[in-house]
Amino acid sequence: MELRAKLQAATKDAMKAKDSERLSTLRLIGAAIKDREIALRGGDTDGVLTEGDLVAILSRMVKQRQESAKAYEEGGRLELAEKEENEIRIIQEYLPRQLDEAETANAIDTVIDDLGATGIRDMGRVMAELRVRHAGQMDFGAAGPKVKARLLN
Template sequence: MSHTLKKQITEAMKEAMRAKAKERLGAIRLILSELKRIEVDERIELDDARVLAVLDKMVKQRRDSITQYENADRSELAEKEQAEIEVIQAFLPAPLSDAELADMVTAVIAESGAESMRDMGKVMAILKPQIQGRADVGAVSGLVKAKLG
């Protein structure tokens, strides 16, 4: 698998530097430092699938922070997190529609020969890489449960 996503993010950082886009640059640097941290900690080179997983997690963390900031009446902090989400999401593939997800779940269940809840793990193992960064894994596992249940 190629490592094109990381290159794209690095290029985006250079563009943001040239454009003096301070907020965008800050968000991109956060992404790159998180990727670097994982590579150093785990002594690996991240492939695109793993980079997507990291980006996905970063978006989730920021959504959680936004909720907390809004509950604490700190809208300026919530806005900063939202701006970071927008930068991070620019590197994620387009989200899947509900119809696309339902079709994927149906196809994977058929392809894997899954018949009951016992096969849930098998179905999710096939789906996860396909939906990474494009759908909420929790929501998708709910769909799978509904179809298998």
């Protein structure tokens, strides 16, 4: 089932179950998707989002909530940090499985070998290819230093 259909079905299920926290998060996801579609209508596309676009929206939402949770924890607002963490868990249910450390290292090595990357000048190409192959599956902020270290060796 495609991601959009999964989200719509989950929203209906949350309404039926009267799960207000889950329903609220799913409605936030729906609003973010709708906002992005509206923003795209003015361009050369007809406002239709691909699965990759939806994964990118969800990934961005997770990152925003992680930053908010961290800020709340630093500010001593643990109840708000917990709310953000709960939203993260719900959103992550609809993202592809995240690669672990070993899988990330293996993916980096594979892309470097496939592209024949030999030095730091190839870092942009390697990162771009990682984004294509593993969108939504890895933290590219953490992968960047690993790619750089690998290319410098």
